[in-house]
Amino acid sequence: MEFKSPNTQEVEKEVFLSRILFCSIAILILATIIITRLFFLMVIESDQYKLRSLNNTIRMQSLPASRGLIYDRNKNVIANNQPIFQLEMIPEQVLDIDTSLEQLADLDLIKKNNIDNIKQRIDKNLQFKSIVLRRNLSEREVAVFANNRINFKGIDIKSRLSRHYPKGEIFSHALGYVGSISSGDYSRFDPSFYTGKEQIGKTSIERNYEPYLRGKPGNQKLLVNVRGRIMERIDQNPFLPGNNLILTIDSELQEAAYKAMGKQKGAVVILDASNGEILVMLSSPSFDPNKLSFGLTQKEFNTLSKNKNKPLFNRAIAGQYPPGSTIKPMIALGALEMGIIDPDVFMPCEGRFFLPNYSRPFNDWSTHGAVNVVRAIQASCDVYFYNIANEMGIDKMSYFLKQFNLGASTQVDIDSEKNGVMPDKEWKKNNFTSRENQTWYKGETVIAG
Structure with a gap:
């Protein structure tokens, strides 16, 4: 049996002690990191993670595409898009649709006589797709909803682009107007190009060139809390905007024809004899397409459609007159x-x-x-x-x-x-x-x- 010399024993003792010291320091550092991280999670970010723990969900949100602009022959804009606030609902996320609609009516955010119409649209709409309850909310109405937002799960205010016609009545029959998507619209056009939040062409150019003017919607993946508030954007697939459209109509001539007609009933059509291009297409009396695009109540629309002067009737292409x-x-x-x-x-x-x-x-x-x-x-x-x-x-x-x-x-x-x-x-x-x-x-x- 060999005995180590005192010097050897002393060296081994120092090595052993140094190892113990190193391990102790490493353990202390790791413990400090863990404690610091726990403090950060439990104190600094406690509110955020508490909300996530309650009912965090990953939600896919569609992004409606912007509609293409319409120009006259001289590149003057005659149909564009303006930002507005609108009230939207995703039916499958609403606990009690009837109660929610009644409460919105009590807050004057929707009209009570329009509730039945909204319910019909909800029944015909895909329940996971958003539908528009009200367009063009005022700042006061936005503030009213914000104060009561916690009571309306599945309902929110969104900033959207809405169709706007700078010349109003002057181009109404030539351009037509847009409106909220109906079940009938889904049968005419491919539903995959719509999220339910867009406006769709109802008459004239807006309707006939719908596939050209509309874009392709995108989507984004969101992390939302129990109150529906967006906590984080996880991923995004941007939308493709619609195509711009240039017409042969001349704005100055169209406006001159509108002023010349005044309150008379009739139509004005001017063609370029060399190539058949339409320079003016006017029907009188006319209507304001902006009001129809924002949305009328059924009563307001009935009043307009039953007007004895027939402002919705396009005399330029549907009227039959002796030559x-x-x-x-x-x-x-x-x-x-x-x-x-x-x-x-x-x-x-x-x-x-x-x-x-x-x-x-x-x-x-x-x-x-x-x-x-x-x-x-x-x-x-x-x-x-x-x-x-x-x-x-x-x-x-x-x-x-x-x-x-x-x-x-x-x-x-x-x-x-x-x-x-x-x-x-x-x-x-x-x-x-x-x-x-x-x-x-x-x-x-x-x-x-």
């Missing part, structure tokens, strides 16, 4: 092609035209004397064209005028266009029930010219 003297150059061309008239031959105009065996005269607006085809068009001589119509007959006249697409759709890129009427014997037979009314009379041929 008057604008048709005379086409009838003259037909008569020349058919050899019914000679351009150098003059006919007398004594201010009235008589058919054989007809006692009633067909009066002209004036007496024009001797006129040929050029003079007849210049003076808009009715008697000259009464003679042509009588010689041509309604069937030939109808056939020739249809070559100009009269009676057919113009295929303008706006819905609700109504075809014109190009009458002939067959048309009358198909559109009247009594045998007497189905008969075509010579006098009808005369006035058609």
Whole structure:
């Protein structure tokens, strides 16, 4: 058995003590780190983690896309987007929808007579998708809701972009308007492009170019607490904005036409004769599309739609009116092609035209004397064209005028266009029930010219 020398024993003792000291220091440092972290978690961040521990959930929130702008031919903005506050609900997160809606009505944040309409929209809407309860809240209404927010789980105020029409009534029929998405809209367009918070085109350009103007929604993953407050944004997939649209309409001409019409009923359409571009499309009386975009109550909408002046009716594309003297150059061309008239031959105009065996005269607006085809068009001589119509007959006249697409759709890129009427014997037979009314009379041929 070997015995270590005193020196060796002393060295080993020092090594052992140094190891104990090192381990003690390491343990002390680790303990300090752990205690510091516990203090930080339990004291400094206690409120945040306490809220997380109550009922933290990860929620996917959709991000509605911004709608494309609309410009006139000179790049003047005629439809843009403005930020507003709106009240939104996610139905599946609301504990008692009926009670919540009643409480919102008591706070004057929604109207009581609109509750049934909201319930219908909730029933037709996907329950996990947000629906808009009220648009364009005032600062006072935002403050009222903020003070009562704890009582409305699943309901919140969001800042959104809303459609705005700077020129108001001037472009209402040409542009149309947007509104909240209905169940019928989901059947017309792909629901995957909507979150339920957007506005969707209802009429005219806004409706027909909906797939072009709308964007593609994004989404974000959020950590929210029991009160619905966002604690942290975990991930985000941004939305793609809609495309901007440039129209052929000229704002200055449109505004001039609007002022010229005043309170008269009618329509103004101006085309560029060289290429067919629409420079003006106006219907009067008009309406303010901004009010419809913000949302009207059913009573307000009924009042507007039942207005005797029919401001919602687009007379420019849906009204059917006699063409008057604008048709005379086409009838003259037909008569020349058919050899019914000679351009150098003059006919007398004594201010009235008589058919054989007809006692009633067909009066002209004036007496024009001797006129040929050029003079007849210049003076808009009715008697000259009464003679042509009588010689041509309604069937030939109808056939020739249809070559100009009269009676057919113009295929303008706006819905609700109504075809014109190009009458002939067959048309009358198909559109009247009594045998007497189905008969075509010579006098009808005369006035058609």
